Amino acid sequence: MSDLDPNRPLGAGALARLRTVGRRFDPAAELETAEDVAIFLDEYLRDNPDPAAFTQALGIVARANGMTEIARRAGVGRESLYKSLSGDVTPTFETVLKVLTAVGLRLAVAPGGAEGRDRAA
Template structure:
């Protein structure tokens, strides 16, 4: 039998901060791809909003960089309005990402 001398501090689990990890471009890329692969609209919108937050890009800055209205961006990223493809592509561009497609295996 193994005897471990562990204190309560040794057993503490640190809180996972998703936004801290999304500051990394590669992590943000994979996070968004996972959301896109899910096909779930809400997950995709949540991913876009979380990436913007993680990168410190507020609605005003996103509006400036995309050339889109702050109000319409807010409605889109809060899920209160459907996202247009042109809006989606402009937001991706701000994140230095682009949309690609891949062939899905037939089941």
């Protein structure tokens, strides 16, 4: 299936490829359902393990849902939320959880592969 299939949410890899070919693309426009958001964040985190990159992706999700509304649901100020999700600062874990809850998601943990199994043993 092509990354440009209009019926498939775009992950971070597809977004990176679109950027390299010079297309102007707003990933927030593609995030219509909670499932779209979950897939986007999961792929983004898998492709970009850097916390700042995940924070920026969470900012895209918040923008897709309306930053003012997400700030209200999360119980944080809109300007504070913009700053927290810019990727320039590290938001608190509490803020990340509040934003995830505000967009209808929850945090889940899954085994990460051989490296994670070796550490747990």
